[in-house]
Amino acid sequence: MTDYSLLDLVPVVQGGSVAQSLANAADLARHAERLGFTRYWVAEHHGMSGIASAATAVVIAHVAAATESIRVGAGGIMLPNHAPLVIAEQFGTLDALFPGRIDLGLGRAPGSDQIVARALRRTLESDPNAFPQDVLELQSYFADDGKTGIRATPGAGAKPELWILGSSLFGAQLAAALGLPYAFASHFAPDALDQAIGIYRRDFRPSPALGKPHVMAGFNVFAADTDAEAELLASSQQQAFVALRTGNPRQLPPPVPGYRETLGPQGARILDHVLECSAVGSAATVARGLAAFVKRTGVDEVMVASAIYDHAARKRSLEITAEVMREMKKAV
Template structure:
């Protein structure tokens, strides 16, 4: 049985404001801890009406403060948006507040649109420096060296575990070269999943942090008591992806009975291409889907997005997923 983890989108809905979304994320983490989930991550997004995780390190402090043992982390920090020193200080602070529980996943995408990039003061060429920024961040989190002038206080010496995130083969190559764990975003970009995993494993070089390759696969899983109910609940996420295709990043919407009335054939094709690896159904359907995905990918861990409108439905989904996983070995 491989570990299961959670990627929480910290969704703002038509009925729940940002404060409610943040408190729901914390409540989910508390429940997930009891259900045996390994970690819960939140991702950096900007200028998106329906996502409340822009200040990611603050969100993680809120989540970690309501839990005792589950790992918390960024999935991820979009490093080209920031100075490595600032991120080392932020996550070093988290590591001192919550020792042994903090992960730092790093991505090179902007997490927003081009106009918002300008507001972030990010250079269009910033992503080209991503590998060097990762190395700089790693050095700032390491024990100080003789003669070192720049120090991340707090941060240095914490050696917060770094992960490389990716939705293409670029991140796979970098994670392999640096000997870092790799998380692939097949919950929205499934096409390159298998090639990226092959590149990562075949080119992996052991490092101080990691001796063997470790691959975590992102996957959408929506569980309910029946396949039909799960499919209805999944329409919330399907509508969100259609809104993304339309360029209208709106609040999360409640599920509907007829998704065909919401999207055009072209929008359906685009949305379902991004959602192609979703697992939707009853516990038995979910159990089989997880087994097939792990067999196909050899994943060391799954990080699950269960993007449901009502908080109670989301809690139930994650509970059923954990139960389905546990029943796999009984």
């Protein structure tokens, strides 16, 4: 039985503001909670005018305070940007405020370019290859096992649910070795999806945190009452991806009719590849796309992602997605 969750990059739309994006995030999380989504995650990105979730722990607190039962967390925290002690304190605080509801997904990408990474860290001496050691240090603070010689306050004894994130084989190997749940970023980096899931399941070692493999994978859903309307809604994220890949990230633009046709065959192929794990259309179309994805991967959870310019249309997309997933569960 496949659960469904939501990844929200807290998009800042053209003509909008960060304040409005954060208000929308809380409203969207409440909506997802009512619809039965398992968890709501935000991601750490820096230096991007179209994403308002840079202060990830603060946004998580804002959303968790606006909801009651849905799990809220980071998908993820880019650990090379931070001292593990700082993250232990932040998520120890969140766990104290919202016990049993906080997730902490950990990644090793910078979530920014090199200039912004230098501003975040002051130096680039922190080594992304030290990510496994940083994860172990963070676990030690939560376990309060004395291995670091430091007691995290808050943090010691906190129990946020730890996840390893990835878009390559590295994260799969680490999650398997540590016995942690694994989330793959197939919503924008689909190439290694099947191989990574296979390695994770093959090499998984049970741990006190998790007895058997648990896989989540990202999947873009743009749902509407008709295929044509959904195609139009999807053009905002398509434009945003093209802008990002051409070195010109910007705020989320309004939809443009026939946008794909303006790219030419080569541009359309590139976009189709990046957004390979997507379903765009009415409920019937989305159901076929989601069913094929779940059958292909056998994931335990689908992490739905979608950047839609109009907030009401985005909420409607989630309603359709939730109904599709409920019907899929009934059919199992």
